[in-house]
Amino acid sequence: MPLQSVEPQRLYRQIAEQLRKLMTSGEFKPGSRLPAERDLAKQLGVSRPSVREALIALEVEGWVEVRTGSGVYVLERAGKNARGAKAPKIPASEWGPLELIRARRVIEGEIAGLAAVQAKRKHMQSIADAIDAMREDTERGVAPLAGDRAFHTAIAQAADNVVLLETVQTFWDARRGPLFERLGDYFxxxxxxRMAIHEHEIVLEAIRAHDPQAARTAMQSHMDKSHSRFSASWRRANSS
Structure with a gap:
């Protein structure tokens, strides 16, 4: 069964569905290694990040196993977890994590620019407090998720627009989905x-300086580096 081109709507789900069909039809047999990510992307006519998200979805749902430094393999009991029970299903509404970061780059970059113009002392203090909370958790070996959420929320509050605030909160909370969490396991x-905290500090410095262009650029750079870290971690796990 040949692979087919797909349309760019919840792209990773369409890719994952095609790969599932190939597994159930016997095209990709249990225990076999899937084609390299770059080859799948070329055959499907999509980007490698979209293929990456699809493979992560298949891993979460128990169809494949990622073997570090080796590649992605079809499981003997497709769709089952280690105990043989049905693996969790990813909600149809879940965004792809790499696509989400790209969306955040666009919107939160502009929000940081607004915050640099409008932020008051109380907002800057809230942003600084969030960074301090991140630093404390990180040094204790705890993922500083609460501080990270507080940082991005505080910047949106400084922009003084409730729609933008709720958008940022929705974006950030989407990272609690199974796809993002699984990708985070690699990264x-x-x-x-610590790298993320340093990037946050640069954003805060620009907001304190009331420099909207610097704040915008710093936030966009932070999102670009986050995207690169997530992608690099997956490449190390899946050396195909």
Whole structure:
């Protein structure tokens, strides 16, 4: 069964569905290694990040296993967890994590620019407090998720627009979905969080300086580096 081109709507789900069909039809047999990510992307006519999200979805749902430094393999009991029970299903509404980061880059970059113009002392203090909370958790070896959410929320509050605030909160809370959490397993560590904290500090410095262009650029750079860290971590796990 040949692979087919797909339309860019919840792209990772369409890719995952095609791969599932190939597994159930016997095209990709249990125990076999899937084609390299770059080859799948070329055959499907999509980007490698979209393929990456689809493979993560298949891993979460128990169809494949990622073997570090080796590749992605079809499981003997497709769709089952280690105990043989049915693996969890990813909600149809779940966004792809890499696509989400790209959306956040666009919107939160502009929000940071607004915050640099409008932020008051109380907002800057809230942003600084959030960074301090992140630093404390990181040094204790705890993922600083509460502080990270507080940081992005405080910047949105400084922009003084409730629609933007709720959008940022929705974006951030979407990272609690199974796809993002699984990708985070490959990436998140004390060193990676320290890098993120440093990037946050640059955003705060620009807001304190009331420099909207610098704040916008700093937030966009933070999102670009987050995207790169997530992608690099997956490449290390899946050396195909």
């Amino acid at each position: 998140e560590s004390v060193p990676s969080w």
